[in-house]
Amino acid sequence: RARIFALANQKGGVGKTTTAVNLAAYLAAMGRRVLLVDADPQANATSSLGFDKNEVETSLYDVLVNEQPATEAILPTGRPEFDLLPSAPALAGAEVELVEVSDREQRLARAIAPIAGNYNYIIIDLPPSLSLLTVNALTAADGVIIPIQCEYLALEGLMQLVNTIKLVVVNLNPRLKISGIVMTMYDSRNNLAAQVVEEVKAHYPDETFATLVPRNVRIGEAPSYGQTIREYDANSRGAQAYKALTEEFAARVEGL
Amino acid sequence: RARIFALANQKGGVGKTTTAVNLAAYLAAMGRRVLLVDADPQANATSSLGFDKNEVETSLYDVLVNEQPATEAILPTGRPEFDLLPSAPALAGAEVELVEVSDREQRLARAIAPIAGNYNYIIIDLPPSLSLLTVNALTAADGVIIPIQCEYLALEGLMQLVNTIKLVVVNLNPRLKISGIVMTMYDSRNNLAAQVVEEVKAHYPDETFATLVPRNVRIGEAPSYGQTIREYDANSRGAQAYKALTEEFAARVEGL
Ligand SMILES: Nc1ncnc2c1ncn2[C@@H]1O[C@H](COP(=O)(O)OP(=O)(O)OP(=O)(O)O)[C@@H](O)[C@H]1O
Ligand SMILES: Nc1ncnc2c1ncn2[C@@H]1O[C@H](COP(=O)(O)OP(=O)(O)OP(=O)(O)O)[C@@H](O)[C@H]1O
Numbered sequence: 001r002a003r004i005f006a007l008a009n010q011k012g013g014v015g016k017t018t019t020a021v022n023l024a025a026y027l028a029a030m031g032r033r034v035l036l037v038d039a040d041p042q043a044n045a046t047s048s049l050g051f052d053k054n055e056v057e058t059s060l061y062d063v064l065v066n067e068q069p070a071t072e073a074i075l076p077t078g079r080p081e082f083d084l085l086p087s088a089p090a091l092a093g094a095e096v097e098l099v100e101v102s103d104r105e106q107r108l109a110r111a112i113a114p115i116a117g118n119y120n121y122i123i124i125d126l127p128p129s130l131s132l133l134t135v136n137a138l139t140a141a142d143g144v145i146i147p148i149q150c151e152y153l154a155l156e157g158l159m160q161l162v163n164t165i166k167l168v169v170v171n172l173n174p175r176l177k178i179s180g181i182v183m184t185m186y187d188s189r190n191n192l193a194a195q196v197v198e199e200v201k202a203h204y205p206d207e208t209f210a211t212l213v214p215r216n217v218r219i220g221e222a223p224s225y226g227q228t229i230r231e232y233d234a235n236s237r238g239a240q241a242y243k244a245l246t247e248e249f250a251a252r253v254e255g256l
Numbered sequence: 257r258a259r260i261f262a263l264a265n266q267k268g269g270v271g272k273t274t275t276a277v278n279l280a281a282y283l284a285a286m287g288r289r290v291l292l293v294d295a296d297p298q299a300n301a302t303s304s305l306g307f308d309k310n311e312v313e314t315s316l317y318d319v320l321v322n323e324q325p326a327t328e329a330i331l332p333t334g335r336p337e338f339d340l341l342p343s344a345p346a347l348a349g350a351e352v353e354l355v356e357v358s359d360r361e362q363r364l365a366r367a368i369a370p371i372a373g374n375y376n377y378i379i380i381d382l383p384p385s386l387s388l389l390t391v392n393a394l395t396a397a398d399g400v401i402i403p404i405q406c407e408y409l410a411l412e413g414l415m416q417l418v419n420t421i422k423l424v425v426v427n428l429n430p431r432l433k434i435s436g437i438v439m440t441m442y443d444s445r446n447n448l449a450a451q452v453v454e455e456v457k458a459h460y461p462d463e464t465f466a467t468l469v470p471r472n473v474r475i476g477e478a479p480s481y482g483q484t485i486r487e488y489d490a491n492s493r494g495a496q497a498y499k500a501l502t503e504e505f506a507a508r509v510e511g512l
């Protein structure tokens with residue numbers, strides 16, 4: 001059965017999509033079977049892998065709202081061991097369309113259950129909000145990976161996110177844990193960045209990954225070619241960091 | 257009567273809050289009377305000005321959901337000509353609480369109308385989504401200012417945002433215009449950044465401001481001291497850029 005992880009943080013632009021895509025890519029490169037679920041209406045994970053979100057026929061929207069089986073939406077990415085359940089702009093409507101539905105928080109968990117056996121890892125990318133899509137993912141997941149940008153404003157929202165996770169644990173998913181905190185866009189010339197890292201490590205010493213992901217221009221360039229950082233520039237500092245992060249993550253999860 | 261502008265972009269981390277706070281600060285420094293409305297449950301604009309979002313007594317939540325008068329929530333910021341209508345974490349619940357309410361899109365416009373006469377400018381910061389809070393601001397506003405990060409993924413969502421603005425114009429607010437597009441976090445060493453700027457200028461030549469806001473560490477540091485960039489480091493490249501941007505914006509709006 002797959003281990004399911006959600007990338008969550010309501011602060012925008014902290015590296016949720018970048019971490020979801022590249023973690024999934026390196027896990028697949030390590031031979032794990034991986035499904036990336038794009039639960040963000042912006043569909044950035046879908047386009048980062050080279051797909052056109054406006055041409056996607058069956059997306060997570062159909063799976064959640066029309067209860068189509070996940071297998072009908074899942075696409076091979078052309079990369080070994082690596083599939084995608086794509087998003088599309090229609091997903092922005094799911095929130096309102098599911099308001100009246102009694103099992104609205106469990107839709108994703110239900111959709112994933114029949115296919116969980118086909119994968120070792122399911123990675124879920126999320127929008128920058130604590131809305132229904134995020135609660136769906138937290139209800140379906142075993143663990144939450146929290147990317148935090150090494151900036152002051154990114155620190156502000158962490159408490160709110162942790163409180164939301166606690167509510168989900170109590171009301172919807174008792175097995176949910178914080179699987180890891182990833183410090184992203186670390187810039188060693190910026191003395192605030194080091195302070196933010198210290199602050200997060202002080203509060204969450206066990207969760208915070210040792211690997212820091214540096215700010216690296218190549219990471220921002222890769223999605224414009226529809227490539228993962230591993231494909232675009234495997235020797236870049238960004239690629240090396242995501243490779244090390246993935247190894248640290250897999251060791252933690254698989255108890256290696 | 258105040259001119260009302262909303263900072264909108266559903267892509268996260270593109271500089272909405274940073275632009276809202278610093279544009280408001282420089283407009284006030286130019287002698288304009290300014291109200292900054294924080295319509296983001298993250299309350300980053302509120303904390304960037306030195307307020308503790310968890311200590312705010314009356315926030316935008318009370319104004320929108322409990323229909324308290326805006327005057328009861330508005331706080332002086334201690335800076336001449338510059339007031340704040342603060343946010344608080346409770347605002348995250350406004351979305352769901354207003355679902356059944358018939359005039360839910362007009363709540364902000366109604367709340368602002370009685371106090372618009374006290375200001376020259378009202379600047380509204382928004383969360384990274386196209387949800388009810390954003391639609392409220394677009395319904396109340398004369399214009400939208402769209403910050404765009406000079407990164408590939410930031411370009412992806414522009415069409416969706418423009419389409420949402422068009423829907424608001426047709427259904428809720430015929431006077432709404434795109435008042436300007438601000439290119440933020442421009443890094444001249446990043447060749448993709450220049451391409452993104454060219455692409456945006458090609459599609460929106462009249463809207464795109466000539467002033468580029470560079471990536472500048474001092475901008476990220478200022479909010480951790482509860483200061484605007486003008487207060488924190490007026491001679492920094494970031495401060496100079498926001499000063500120039502504000503002059504360009506005021507000239508455009510006031511027809512100087
Ligand atoms: N380590 C890094 N170095 C440089 N650029 C990065 C890095 N990580 C992410 N980026 C870039 O920063 C921007 C924000 O990252 P990303 O889109 O992954 O964040 P997000 O949290 O998914 O955003 P959103 O909240 O909108 O979903 C993107 O343009 C991305 O390419
Ligand atoms: N020009 C700049 N140079 C350097 N850092 C910047 C710049 N503009 C913004 N930042 C920093 O980048 C981060 C994102 O900016 P900001 O929070 O203003 O974006 P936002 O669009 O309001 O995010 P959200 O989508 O979460 O509301 C913040 O930590 C901010 O301090």
Ligand SMILES: [Mg+2]
Pocket residue numbers: 016017018040044126127
């Ligand atoms: Mg994302």
Ligand SMILES: [Mg+2]
Pocket residue numbers: 272273274296300382383
């Ligand atoms: Mg913001």
